[in-house]
Amino acid sequence: xxxxxxxxxxxxxxxxxxxxxxxxxxxxxxxxxxxxxxxxxxxxxxxxxxxxxxxxxxxxxxxxxxxxxxxxxxxxxxxxxxxxxxxxxxxxxxxxxxxxxxxxxxxxxxxxxxxxxxxxxxxxxxxxxxxxxxxxxxxxxxxxxxxxxxxxxxxxxxxxxxxxxxxxxxxxxxxxxxxxxxxxxxxxxxxxxxxxxxxxxxxxxxxxxxxxxxxxxxxxxxxxxxxxxxxxxxxxxxxxxxxxxxxxxxxxxxxxxxxxxxxxxxxxxxxxxxxxxxxxxxxxxxxxxxxxxxxxxxxxxxxxxxxxxxxxxxxxxxxxxxxx
Amino acid sequence: xxxxxxxxxxxxxxxxxxxxxxxxxxxxxxxxxxxxxxxxxxxxxxxxxxxxxxxxxxxxxxxxxxxxxxxxxxxxxxxxxxxxxxxxxxxxxxxxxxxxxxxxxxxxxxxxxxxxxxxxxxxxxxxxxxxxxxxxxxxxxxxxxxxxxxxxxxxxxxxxxxxxxxxxxxxxxxxxxxxxxxxxxxxxxxxxxxxxxxxxxxxxxxxxxxxxxxxxxxxxxxxxxxxxxxxxxxxxxxxxxxxxxxxxxxxxxxxxxxxxxxxxxxxxxxxxxxxxxxxxxxxxxxxxxxxxxxxxxxxxxxxxxxxxxxxxxxxxxxxxxxxxxxxxxxxxxxxxxxxxxxxxxxxxxxxxxxxxxxxxxxxxxxxxxxxxxxxxxxxxxxxxxxxxxxxxxxxxxxxxxxxxxxxxxxxxxxxxxxxxxxxxxxxxxxxxxxxxxxxxxxxxxxxxxxxxxxxxxxxxxxxxxxxxxxxxxxxxxxxxxxxxxxxxxxxxxxxxxxxxxxxxxxxxxxxxxxxxxxxxxxxxxxxxxxxxxxxxxxxxxxxxxxxxxxxxxxxxxxxxxxxxxxxxx
Numbered sequence: 001x002x003x004x005x006x007x008x009x010x011x012x013x014x015x016x017x018x019x020x021x022x023x024x025x026x027x028x029x030x031x032x033x034x035x036x037x038x039x040x041x042x043x044x045x046x047x048x049x050x051x052x053x054x055x056x057x058x059x060x061x062x063x064x065x066x067x068x069x070x071x072x073x074x075x076x077x078x079x080x081x082x083x084x085x086x087x088x089x090x091x092x093x094x095x096x097x098x099x100x101x102x103x104x105x106x107x108x109x110x111x112x113x114x115x116x117x118x119x120x121x122x123x124x125x126x127x128x129x130x131x132x133x134x135x136x137x138x139x140x141x142x143x144x145x146x147x148x149x150x151x152x153x154x155x156x157x158x159x160x161x162x163x164x165x166x167x168x169x170x171x172x173x174x175x176x177x178x179x180x181x182x183x184x185x186x187x188x189x190x191x192x193x194x195x196x197x198x199x200x201x202x203x204x205x206x207x208x209x210x211x212x213x214x215x216x217x218x219x220x221x222x223x224x225x226x227x228x229x230x231x232x233x234x235x236x237x238x239x240x241x242x243x244x245x246x247x248x249x250x251x252x253x254x255x256x257x258x259x260x261x262x263x264x265x266x267x268x269x270x271x272x273x274x275x276x277x278x279x280x281x282x283x284x285x286x287x288x289x290x291x292x293x294x295x296x297x298x299x300x301x302x303x304x305x306x307x308x309x310x311x312x313x314x315x316x317x318x319x320x321x322x323x324x
Numbered sequence: 325x326x327x328x329x330x331x332x333x334x335x336x337x338x339x340x341x342x343x344x345x346x347x348x349x350x351x352x353x354x355x356x357x358x359x360x361x362x363x364x365x366x367x368x369x370x371x372x373x374x375x376x377x378x379x380x381x382x383x384x385x386x387x388x389x390x391x392x393x394x395x396x397x398x399x400x401x402x403x404x405x406x407x408x409x410x411x412x413x414x415x416x417x418x419x420x421x422x423x424x425x426x427x428x429x430x431x432x433x434x435x436x437x438x439x440x441x442x443x444x445x446x447x448x449x450x451x452x453x454x455x456x457x458x459x460x461x462x463x464x465x466x467x468x469x470x471x472x473x474x475x476x477x478x479x480x481x482x483x484x485x486x487x488x489x490x491x492x493x494x495x496x497x498x499x500x501x502x503x504x505x506x507x508x509x510x511x512x513x514x515x516x517x518x519x520x521x522x523x524x525x526x527x528x529x530x531x532x533x534x535x536x537x538x539x540x541x542x543x544x545x546x547x548x549x550x551x552x553x554x555x556x557x558x559x560x561x562x563x564x565x566x567x568x569x570x571x572x573x574x575x576x577x578x579x580x581x582x583x584x585x586x587x588x589x590x591x592x593x594x595x596x597x598x599x600x601x602x603x604x605x606x607x608x609x610x611x612x613x614x615x616x617x618x619x620x621x622x623x624x625x626x627x628x629x630x631x632x633x634x635x636x637x638x639x640x641x642x643x644x645x646x647x648x649x650x651x652x653x654x655x656x657x658x659x660x661x662x663x664x665x666x667x668x669x670x671x672x673x674x675x676x677x678x679x680x681x682x683x684x685x686x687x688x689x690x691x692x693x694x695x696x697x698x699x700x701x702x703x704x705x706x707x708x709x710x711x712x713x714x715x716x717x718x719x720x721x722x723x724x725x726x727x728x729x730x731x732x733x734x735x736x737x738x739x740x741x742x743x744x745x746x747x748x749x750x751x752x753x754x755x756x757x758x759x760x761x762x763x764x765x766x767x768x769x770x771x772x773x774x775x776x777x778x779x780x781x782x783x784x785x786x787x788x789x790x791x792x793x794x795x796x797x798x799x800x801x802x803x804x805x806x807x808x809x810x811x812x813x814x815x816x817x818x819x820x821x822x823x824x825x826x827x828x829x830x831x832x833x834x835x836x837x838x839x840x841x842x843x844x845x846x847x848x849x850x851x852x853x854x855x856x857x858x859x860x861x862x863x864x865x866x867x868x869x870x871x872x873x874x875x876x877x878x879x880x881x882x883x884x885x886x887x888x889x890x891x892x893x
Contacts, residue, residue: 009567044869044892066406066417077406079419083881085421087874089892131462142816144556164811182867246784247812 007026030055030102030116042184043093043126049086053118055102060086062278063096063122070097093126093185093214128183129219131212136175136203139163141250148313153223156316157203159275162247172203173223185214226316229278229304231255235271236295236322237263249319253304256323264293265324278306280320295322326394362445365458368465369674371442375472378435379672385764387428389701390414391483391873392834397853398711399701399832404861407780420877420893428483429876432476436490439473442466444492446600454601456611460525463600464535467523471536471544474516481509482838484889485872500883503875510552517545518584522620523561523599527633532662533641534763538620539630540670542568543767548774551842555782555819562782569776571620574791575631581616592616635666636799651731651803655720655744658765660752668702669767694734694746702740703832706856716804717828743832765833770796774826781818789818796825841871866892 032053043049051058056071059078061069068076078101079109081085099119106112134145134153140163145155158165179188179195188195189210201207209221228251234241241255259265272280280287281303287293294300302322308314361367378384378791394414395400405411412418418425446466451458480487486509488501520541528535546565553561573577580586585596596614597603607613612622621629638646638653641664646656656662662723663671703711703721712718723743730749735740748762773792781789794809801807810821823843827836840846847867854863869892879887 044891046892075407080421082877083875085880085885087889087893089869091864091869137816140811140817141814142820143814144816161814163813178416179340248790248814248818250814 015088027104027106027112027114028054029251030104031115032058032100032102032116032118034118034120035098036120039120039122040230041090041122041124043091043124043128043185044089044123046087046089047122049081049088049100051081051084051086051100051102053102054104054219054276056104057102059101060088061086061099061101062090063098064092064094066091068097069099069119070100090122090124094126096122096124100124103132108318126185126214128186129213129217131179131181131188131209131211131221132177133180134223135178135180138170143250151207151221152311152313153209153221154314154316155203155223155225156228156251157225158228158245158250160245161250162245165247167245169226172227174200175203177201177203177223181211187212224308224311224314226306226308226314227276228253228316228318229306229319230275230318231280231304232273232275233272236268236324238269238271241322251317252321254321254323259324266297267292268295274304276306278304278316281302282306295324336668358441358445359809362441362448363450365449365451365461365465368442368446368462370450371438372468373444375435375438375469375627376672378431378438378476379766380761380764381431383427384431384435387424387431389834390424391428392837393832396836396840398707399703400707400861401537401701402699403861409511415859415861416866418874419548420874420880420889422874422876425873426876426878428873429480429879432479433490435476436473437494439469440492440494441474441491442469443473452605454608456608459600459602464525466600467520467541468536470516471520471524471541474513474520474548475544477509477513477516478551480553481506481513482842482876484874487875488887497770500886501701502883502886503888504560510548513548514545515543517548519599521545521583522580522614526630530641534671536652539634539772540570540835541766542572542630543669543772543775546572546772546779547767550775550778551838553782555778556673556815557845558782562779564784565775565779566783569772569779569792572772573776578620579592579617580614580620581618582614586616612690620865628738633666634669634772636770636773636795637666637802638662638799639666641665642752643678647729651719653718654800654803655729655747657768658745658762659747659749660762663763665747670771671763671765694736694742694748699736699740699742702736702743704739704744708741711831712828715828716800716806717831722747745832768830768833769828770799771826774822774829781815781822786812786815786818789822793818793822793825796829800829846871868892 010230029174030053032051032055034089035050037048049060058081059077060081061067061072061078063069066076067078069078070076072078078099079088097119098121099117102116104114131153134155136143136157138157138161141161143155143157145153148154157170157172158171162168174314176197176199177190177195180195181188189212190201190207192208192210195209203225206225207223209223210219211219230243230253231241234255236257238258239257239259241257244254244256246252246254259268270287270291270293274280281292283300302315302320304318304320306316360421363370381622390410391412393399394410395416399803401410401414403410404414406415408609409418409423413422413424443466446462446469449462451462469678477487477489485508486503489504489509489512520536521538524536524538524541526538528537546568549561549565549568553559553565565885567578567582570576586592592615593604601614604613614622635643638649638657638737640646640661646653646662646665653801657665657667705723708718708721720743722728722744723741724738725733725735727733728744728749730751732750734742752762754761773796777789777792777796779788780792790810790812797809801809810818810825812818813821830839835873837846839851847865847870850862850865852862854860854865857863869890870891874893875887875889880889
């Protein structure tokens with residue numbers, strides 16, 4: 001028995017020496033190959049990296065803010081690659097230094113790391129010159145411009161609007177403008193001056209607008225701000241019409257005539273003068289002052305149209321309703 | 325000895341040839357398979373319960389608030405650092421392997437898979453009676469499954485854009501399904517919801533409350549249409565929304581043909597039978613026969629038109645004022661007293677797994693936001709001022725060391741505020757096994773009215789839009805006897821007032837992020853928000869890219885690229 005215990009002890013003793021044998025395997029040398037589909041990108045355009053080879057972990061430092069390899073010890077991080085494919089896009093223009101770090105470990109979990117690094121530069125350009133929307137907010141309403149061709153924006157304004165049952169005059173000489181453009185890097189110039197969101201602009205005149213992209217491309221636009229035309233005076237059978245504005249539609253004007261009893265409303269002589277060179281149309285046909293119209297025909301659409309002489313694409317159309 | 329050994333070897337060899345006889349392939353008696361299980365209404369109901377079950381799970385609700393609320397501008401989070409997956413998500417600094425993005429993908433597909441089980445197998449049900457009510461019961465199950473499948477797909481499409489539409493019957497040999505386009509997905513969702521509308525009743529008997537109704541399907545369809553339309557751009561989707569609003573809110577009649585957009589391409593009787601309307605050849609004199617021109621309110625199973633069911637008033641299911649009609653009646657819409665209240669269109673209930681004994685006290689309602697020390701998202705005074713201004717609804721935020729309506733002191737941290745919509749009153753907290761947690765309101769009637777108002781404005785009826793908008797505001801005014809209402813104006817002004825009211829009324833209901841995205845102003849809102857934050861959260865939102873999230877990288881990898889990534893990721 002004693003002999004057996006001694007043998008066991010001897011075996012244990014031998015194991016004691018053997019237990020700490022150097023099982024640790026040195027980290028393999030990582031060998032990776034990185035291919036990418038493009039190094040010249042537009043903003044928000046996807047870049048594809050394909051990683052192959054031998055590594056325990058692959059991390060991509062994309063080189064933009066928060067992901068710079070040089071600042072990895074100052075809380076900048078890389079993105080781990082799951083399998084062989086990594087996709088990414090950049091939010092800002094510039095040249096970015098992409099670093100792909102492949103690591104392998106020994107069996108002591110990181111005590112002995114071997115790294116292999118592949119690096120290259122990516123150039124991202126921002127070339128947006130398209131304006132998506134132009135508008136001005138004149139409390140309480142928002143007036144949107146319409147792009148009538150590749151170049152001309154038309155922003156129609158009323159002379160007055162109805163708010164809480166009160167008529168309020170629009171001061172077109174001093175209003176702010178708002179531009180919606182998808183890129184933060186593009187610059188806008190109005191009449192060759194840099195646009196400022198808190199500056200006031202005189203909207204009674206047309207403005208030249210230029211967009212300069214970060215990549216240096218420019219695009220020219222023109223902003224026209226015609227006023228919705230109105231009758232400066234309008235009479236039906238000699239009775240003066242009274243204008244009522246619509247709180248919901250700033251292009252809609254209702255003129256009410258208190259016609260005497262017995263008036264034939266199917267043949268009403270209409271006499272008018274407009275506040276400008278606008279023309280009056282009934283169902284698309286011009287109606288000169290002094291013509292006869294049928295007030296009872298509800299299907300007829302009456303409009304006052306002002307067209308800019310030097311650019312016929314620029315029009316302001318007021319919808320007219322006659323009440324009696 | 326060798327001879328015996330040789331015989332044994334030979335015997336073993338023979339046995340080895342016979343071991344794989346097909347006696348192992350025989351079905352175990354008494355054990356249901358997916359081929360034999362779905363044969364009764366009750367088994368289909370149990371399969372349907374499993375579809376609902378996903379909605380009350382932590383994994384579902386967890387990603388609902390992370391995306392719908394934490395990514396937006398009404399809350400701050402306790403986990404906004406870029407070192408965590410959550411921090412990367414809410415900062416829009418994630419990559420395609422983000423954990424939460426994968427979870428949102430997985431949990432919704434889990435729901436879809438379960439709904440597909442019901443829809444694919446509903447034809448296997450056999451009924452032993454010719455009663456019309458038996459057909460109605462099966463039809464209602466089918467309708468609920470279609471509603472839920474549409475709901476899960478909608479979650480995916482508004483998060484990822486077009487996604488793979490899984491076949492109803494999965495084939496293990498063909499598991500990789502490419503993405504459908506966003507338009508194809510929306511068409512699929514719309515079809516489900518339109519069929520759900522005509523297969524679901526307007527209301528259930530009191531013991532069945534919680535099941536998806538026609539109102540739920542129609543409200544969701546209105547939302548799906550709204551997400552497809554663009555503000556400021558005339559569209560058939562706005563027109564259809566308006567039509568559903570006229571039925572839902574104004575009580576105007578609507579036919580089955582209008583709901584389904586039935587064009588005769590599918591045989592009418594085949595369609596009826598597919599949706600479990602009683603076959604024409606089995607009808608008795610007392611049974612209804614639904615035609616395309618039949619009014620929606622006369623479908624068997626409907627008990628009353630919509631206008632009699634829902635209300636903006638803060639009333640319980642029976643029409644009694646909540647919390648005696650005092651100022652807390654508003655917030656009691658979210659509590660136990662307000663379950664299935666007149667303002668609730670769809671909420672999550674089912675208590676099977678919301679088991680108080682498990683330690684998870686309130687599945688489906690997110691109590692963790694409210695608990696001391698565990699609050700994950702919270703509001704601040706600055707945000708509340710920006711959100712509510714002087715509106716009375718601001719008082720339903722509760723600050724550090726103040727008391728809840730039922731007297732609990734909340735200590736969530738200095739400077740933090742949380743919504744009482746997230747609170748569970750003491751008397752509603754589950755205590756014992758079998759108690760159910762507080763329901764989460766998913767669609768509310770006020771949302772439907774505001775959607776209707778928005779559709780009217782987009783269709784040019786600004787006066788109607790303001791009228792419906794003010795219905796909502798007038799109800800809020802009952803809290804503090806305010807007379808402030810929204811006022812008439814042009815398109816943009818009316819639209820912005822609707823947005824403002826949506827923001828205040830639906831605040832903290834986990835929908836804000838998706839709402840500003842579909843309004844087309846997520847970048848503007850989040851950039852403004854991020855510019856005032858020390859960590860710039862929101863400033864990195866990239867217009868044209870971050871409106872949708874990336875397809876989880878694992879899906880790209882396992883499909884070997886068949887499932888394609890979204891642009892910009």
